[in-house]
């Protein structure tokens with residue numbers, strides 16, 4: 356290594372401090388010569404048995420370590436808070452920012468020259484990238500990879516997406532409880548994360564589109580030997596990145612974010628990508644707004660035929676050629692000069708790739724949806740914006756005016772939705788309040804609230820739903836999300852009452868509450884803020900300092916970065 360690396364400030368001296376740093380590291384079995392100035396590569400591991408999507412990381416990391424060693428680096432593994440989607444209550448999103456703080460401080464405080472970020476489950480990817488971005492060392496992401504396709508009684512089933520469908524079938528009385536249970540084992544049949552284009556696959560695609568992962572990273576299944584090879588190559592590459600001082604800030608430019616938004620449209624990615632990408636941009640100081648999502652994504656066709664928008668799954672996507680093929684297909688919409696972790700441009704990375712299945716990755720002239728992406732809605736109901744994913748919605752409902760049926764909280768919704776006397780029909784709009792960042796707290800994935808049982812039994816399968824919540828990336832429906840400001844801080848959503856008329860016009864990007872300003876002012880005067888359940892500890896800090904969805908729901912004091920300098924010794 357031609358220059359003195361950061362880790363040498365720990366390991367390179369002759370004084371008592373260097374003695375301490377080296378001596379204690381030696382109890383890992385390290386000989387003297389590993390402290391000779393070679394790159395020390397931190398491997399940030401989100402392994403946890405409570406995050407089943409990342410539970411195979413103990414095996415995967417061995418391949419990363421082998422790659423680091425082959426390239427002449429010293430690999431050191433460190434664990435961080437594992438933000439698992441399927442178990443964490445009240446929602447993993449509440450802890451994304453906490454995990455990012457853990458990652459940031461662990462990187463900065465330690466003798467590390469470059470970082471491999473091992474991500475998989477939904478929130479693990481953004482939390483790692485956010486934390487690393489605030490330190491700005493050379494960093495590369497390796498995803499754990501998706502599960503194999505779910506298989507249930509001869510048919511293919513997708514993570515999440517088929518849970519929502521089966522659950523509605525049970526509520527509608529067309530699927531037995533016994534069959535519902537049998538589907539559990541069939542859905543998650545290998546290590547890996549959700550294999551639909553849910554948030555995990557979306558964020559794996561986004562980091563690849565941003566240039567933060569090696570080409571092909573997004574789609575390779577967790578159990579395919581190619582995933583292990585990719586891990587090994589990732590380990591080798593980070594050593595080169597340290598030599599080149601290829602830091603995150605050189606890759607995370609506005610052009611890279613624009614590419615990621617366009618790729619999200621092309622793959623029919625999750626609405627959750629909106630808050631995550633805004634939060635990552637916030638950490639790097641890159642200008643990016645909610646409206647950029649509409650601006651960059653508006654005319655991008657969805658060409659990836661994956662659930663929930665289409666019919667295939669990540670395993671099929673891998674066999675078809677993976678994300679580089681999608682990027683090649685929409686190359687005219689991308690900034691091909693954007694730099695990536697390979698040291699090459701996006702354009703160079705996707706040269707010569709081939710589509711092996713044009714029913715999975717569709718040609719541009721027969722897309723799944725002509726304008727995919729995310730639509731950003733505004734109006735007196737969402738002055739700071741709200742979003743909808745048109746490719747997951749019912750075309751006939753995208754322009755709709757109807758009566759609101761209001762649920763004040765998620766508990767109110769649960770107590771009321773199946774009441775046979777509830778005054779609701781398929782033309783109503785379901786409005787759910789107090790499920791935003793501060794309200795829930797943590798902005799839970801409850802925006803795709805299940806329809807009333809009596810309407811499901813009539814065969815109704817979609818209705819307009821509006822909330823300040825998020826929805827799972829595996830979900831679908833005409834669902835307006837992330838309404839800002841949220842109800843819990845007194846946003847207009849808080850003022851909606853049963854029977855009010857609401858107008859949704861996706862093409863016109865409009866969300867309008869048909870109640871006059873004077874009446875709204877009276878209602879606002881009567882409104883009182885809900886009292887948070889938890890006021891101490893991290894959750895207390897979170898509700899006090901969390902920002903709104905339109906700026907990424909980060910904690911306000913985490914915006915920006917502090918670099919990676921640490922002036923003081925510990926002893």
Ligand code: FES
Nearest residue numbers: 408476548549555
């Ligand atoms: Fe972990 Fe879906 S629950 S990726």
Ligand code: MG
Nearest residue numbers: 553554827828
């Ligand atoms: Mg999810």
